[in-house]
Amino acid sequence: MDFAFATEPGPDRPNEDHVIASATFAVVLDGVTQLPDLDTGCVHDPVWLVRELGICLVESLTREPLVPLDLTLAKAILWLRSRHEGRCDLSNPNSPSSTVAIVRERGNQVDYLVLCDSSVVFEDASGVTVIHDNRTDGLPAYDRHTVARLRNRPGGFWVASTDPAAAAEAVTGSVPLDGLRRMLLCTDGVSRLTEFFGFDWTDVFQLVERSGPRAAIDVVREYEMNSSGLLTRPGRGRVKQHDDATLAVLCS
Numbered sequence: 613m614d615f616a617f618a619t620e621p622g623p624d625r626p627n628e629d630h631v632i633a634s635a636t637f638a639v640v641l642d643g644v645t646q647l648p649d650l651d652t653g654c655v656h657d658p659v660w661l662v663r664e665l666g667i668c669l670v671e672s673l674t675r676e677p678l679v680p681l682d683l684t685l686a687k688a689i690l691w692l693r694s695r696h697e698g699r700c701d702l703s704n705p706n707s708p709s710s711t712v713a714i715v716r717e718r719g720n721q722v723d724y725l726v727l728c729d730s731s732v733v734f735e736d737a738s739g740v741t742v743i744h745d746n747r748t749d750g751l752p753a754y755d756r757h758t759v760a761r762l763r764n765r766p767g768g769f770w771v772a773s774t775d776p777a778a779a780a781e782a783v784t785g786s787v788p789l790d791g792l793r794r795m796l797l798c799t800d801g802v803s804r805l806t807e808f809f810g811f812d813w814t815d816v817f818q819l820v821e822r823s824g825p826r827a828a829i830d831v832v833r834e835y836e837m838n839s840s841g842l843l844t845r846p847g848r849g850r851v852k853q854h855d856d857a858t859l860a861v862l863c864s
């Protein structure tokens with residue numbers, strides 16, 4: 613599989629997204645932005661977290677290319693723990709965390725895994741399928757107390773952080789490689805094209821095929837500039853005007 617990708621932080625901040633592609637897999641990660649003055653128990657930040665998790669996933673995907681992706685992720689989270697265990701309080705519920713989207717070629721199958729609000733989208737003979745873990749959509753609010761109470765808990769939502777059990781909560785599946793027409797992975801900074809800006813996924817695929825993944829991020833920024841104050845979700849309040857934006861797309 614050949615992938616093209618692009619990633620860009622929101623203005624004036626470090627990129628808490630991360631993207632990795634090889635001949636057989638692609639990974640997109642979105643580090644969860646930390647609220648100011650929040651005690652995380654950790655000396656590291658989301659930028660460190662996504663890059664270290666990326667390293668652990670590459671090692672796990674490369675060493676064991678046939679194991680189910682939830683086990684691959686569980687092992688990567690265990691290794692990630694060991695990279696700051698002893699220095700940081702890994703029992704803190706606000707320890708840095710990340711969403712995860714993975715696709716991996718395995719024989720004539722493409723396996724996918726999605727944890728939290730990054731997405732895998734593919735098109736085959738039956739049309740476009742969006743793989744999305746919608747448990748953050750159901751959060752009663754996005755304030756620090758609610759997040760700390762519901763993060764990596766049954767009935768709440770799940771992210772890659774310090775608990776390998778989160779991996780078993782990911783949305784996983786497989787699709788035949790030879791039936792695959794189009795596929796992309798993205799963070800919610802890109803899926804806001806469909807969530808807020810009126811695009812459907814076929815529009816996004818066509819945009820990327822015509823002008824490349826960078827152009828899709830440019831379009832996101834254009835719409836964001838023109839929609840100040842309008843990025844709201846029912847019951848969830850306003851989301852930030854700009855977000856880190858990342859996508860990796862399978863080249864046809």
Ligand SMILES: [Zn+2]
Nearest residue numbers: 654656696700
């Ligand atoms: Zn740490």
